[in-house]
Amino acid sequence: MTAARPIVLLAATLVITYIAAPLSRPQAAPWAISQAAPRAISQAAPRAISQAAPRAISQAAPRAMSQAASGATTSHAASGATAHAASQNPVLVVGGIRAEQKTLDKMVSALEARGFRASSVQLAGNPSGAAALPKSARVVAGRAAEIRKKTGADRVDVVGHSMGGLALRHYLKSLGGHKHVSTYISVGTPHEGDWLGLLCAATAQGCRDLVPSSKFLKRLNAPPPIPPGVRAFHLFSDQGTGEKNPLPTATNIRIQAFCPGRRVEHASELADAAVQDLVVSILHGGPPATTCPT
Structure with a gap:
């Protein structure tokens, strides 16, 4: 011995x-x-x-x-994470109603810094999101097709903020998006609607689609909420309103469960470093994780 x-x-x-x-x-x-x-x-x-x-x-x-x-x-060692991300699907980030481009750019930059090929798109209408959500979904579908053609990728991964998550779900369910998307992540999306939509419902169809029990939401939430074969995740914050409702069949993630006491306001969710960490860890195929950076 x-x-x-x-x-x-x-x-x-x-x-x-x-x-x-x-x-x-x-x-x-x-x-x-x-x-x-x-x-x-x-x-x-x-x-x-x-x-x-x-x-x-x-x-x-x-x-x-x-x-x-x-x-x-x-585990994605620092030297290997970038190479792994580069081999991943390209990522499309979709904004919500009245989304500020600089906020979308922060999420895109965070993804690119980790090696992902990332880009963004705004919803249809003026301001963005004012158009009917099915119309916004067609804009999303067109942008996804452009990315696949440009990169040669068979599939994309998608991240939708707020109303953008609803447009993405319509793309998945009704426009054949489930054939071209591997991972769906909604951030702050009110999957059952939000009564705040009433504030702009008089002038914008997109807002009327957002009101709970609208015809659009009834069709969208009819089973299955997410087509089979698509990995689905929903991130939400304690500071949100309608976003706290879970998305059936998805992995629902409360941001404050990882970062207790952290304030993540709805409008700035995509710019939050902890949210970015969670999104990146999911896109890497691992469990959601963050160090809760300030």
């Missing part, structure tokens, strides 16, 4: 090194620990003990490292 001790120490060092590294990467630390540690312990250590020879060191150590690394494909 004395010959096995250095190998046991080597296997243990590999495991400890691998577990410690992802702790600085919030998106995937839980997955990295749960997947890599048992695998490295169960595979590397017994092999080292049973063989207990120089040949075991040369064979087991590289194998342990490669197997542990394969279990951490969702």
Whole structure:
């Protein structure tokens, strides 16, 4: 057994090194620990003990490292995250009613900084979102088609803020968007409507579509709320109103469950760093995560 001790120490060092590294990467630390540690312990250590020879060191150590690394494909090391994102679907960010372009640009910039190919589009009408939501959905569909043609991607991922999330759902359900979208994320979207729509309902069809129980919402919320095959997530803030209603079949995420006490006003949700973290972690395919940056 004395010959096995250095190998046991080597296997243990590999495991400890691998577990410690992802702790600085919030998106995937839980997955990295749960997947890599048992695998490295169960595979590397017994092999080292049973063989207990120089040949075991040369064979087991590289194998342990490669197997542990394969279990951490969702941990996204800083050097690999950009490359991984670049291989992902392009991302389309859709604004809400009266969306400020500078707010959309902040989400686009956050995605681009992490390696994603990202762009944005405003809803139809003047101001944006004033037009009927089906018309806005056609604008979204056209922009998504342009992105797919330009990038050569088969599918896009979409992020819709407020009313933009409703236009995206119409695109998915009624305009064939489910064939071209992999992941749908709504941020602050009132999926059952919002009575605030009454404030502009007299002059804008988009606002009338937003009122709870409108004909548009009844059709939109008829089963299935999201077509099968599309990953769906809904992010909402305690400071919102209609956005707190869950989206059936989606993963519903309360921002303050990750960042207790954080104030995220509806109009600035896309510019919030914690929201950006959550969106990025979802687009990476991992569990929602954020460090709640200020």
